[in-house]
Amino acid sequence: MTKIFGHRGAAGSFPENTMPSFLAAIDVGADGIELDVHLSQDGIPVVIHDETVDRTTNGKGFVKDLNYSQLHSLDACYRFPAxxxxxxxxxLEEVLIWSSPGDFIVNxxxxxxxIHYEQLEERVIELVYRHSMPSRVILSSFNHHSLRKCHSISNEIETAALFSERLFEPWNYAKTLSASAIHPIHYAVDETSIQLSQENGVKVRPFTVNDEKKMKSLFKAECAGFFTDYPERAAAIKK
Structure with a gap:
């Protein structure tokens, strides 16, 4: 069954990577949420997409140069003044505390x-175990060295390789990383590559799928899942 992941929550309708966005995604029927993690100046994994706070908050500066207290005090309403x-x-811990009683997946x-964040993998994985969520978490990255490191720390937590171009036999590449999934940009895979990857034991979850026609084609192809800014649209089609 193809799983719907709310990309940065329900980022088409709520401020991305915030608790209102994650709550909305699960409320409308997403099977999971996707979020992005950087390290604050004081070494705390924080949920934000960009390297700086400039685009999505009322602050300025690099995430790595601000401590958690400073980061958490910023208004992240972004395009949604309401x-x-x-x-x-x-x-990240705040999100995992909220997630842990549920049954949805957290990517x-x-x-x-x-930016190289010292100990990012170790700190994230420690939090996943602290909240007893290794079976409900997927770790993904465009940094494939980091995925190998994650797998060496814990082979219980699923890892997934992100990429933005067509790869030759992507299922074989994933296996060189010990990754059990690939998360390609949606135009970098077709029905055949989805089928071949999954026949070879590698799950496929494209991003970011906001077009309803594309959603229908992915459900038809029975891909493992996909990421969307509009989980409510995907849930309506899935029904």
């Missing part, structure tokens, strides 16, 4: 392809 005062940068994207 959410002002309700949407903030959460810590954690490690945002370490541009």
């Amino acid at each position: 959410q002002s005062g309700k949407a903030f940068i959460p810590s 954690i994207e490690l945002k370490n392809d541009l």
